[in-house]
Amino acid sequence: MEVFKRFAETVKDITRDLGEKAKDIGEKARDIGEKALDLGERAGDRARDVAKKSVEFVGVQKLKLELSRYEKEMENNMAALGYLYYKSRQGDVSQQQEMEELYQRTLQLEQDIRQLEEEIQKILPRPPVCPQCQKELPPGGRFCSYCGRQVVEDGPDDPAGA
Structure with missing residues (x-):
């Protein structure tokens, strides 16, 4: 009988120890689950950040492309204005109307370029x-x-x- 009592107590102790170990494992599993959830949320946040940055990058590249076109047009206008001014100094006054229109277009281009630079600056501040x-x-x-x-x-x- 004594052997059975000790056996029963040993089984009881082992069962209690197993229960405590199972409880510890359950708590650790819960902690791991919470950490995994947190990592998942952070990964989702990072993915949203990357997507937002990608959209911003594409937007800025489009603005820079448009800015480049305006700058090239401005360069061409300046060259044409120089040529027209040269012709007018040689006595050819027939180009005055064209020179005035080109001058006005160049002024508009300057404003457009400044506006594009401001838009780029808002998206990507220096x-x-x-x-x-x-x-x-x-x-x-x-x-x-x-x-x-x-x-x-x-x-x-x-x-x-x-």
Whole structure:
């Protein structure tokens, strides 16, 4: 009888230990599941960020292509204006109307170019530049990584300045 009691107690202890181990495994599985969910959400966020950046990139490339066309047209207009001015200085005044129209078109092109540059700047703002060495600064940097100059002043509401 004594052997059966010890056997029963041993089985009971083993069962209790197995139950605790199963509980631990269940908690770890839950933690892993939560981490997997978090990773999935972050991956989804990253995928959305990449998609957004891709759309922005394509949009900027279209704007840059249009800007390039405007700049080429501006270059051609300047050359034509120079030629027409040269002809007018030689006494050919028959081109005055054409020269005025070309001048007005060139003024419009200047405005269009500025507008496109502003649109590109809104989508892809230029990074800050060090006032001393003129190198681009990393986002949020307080000091230039090239020359060491402090580029962000410590202010009263700046926790690093306190």
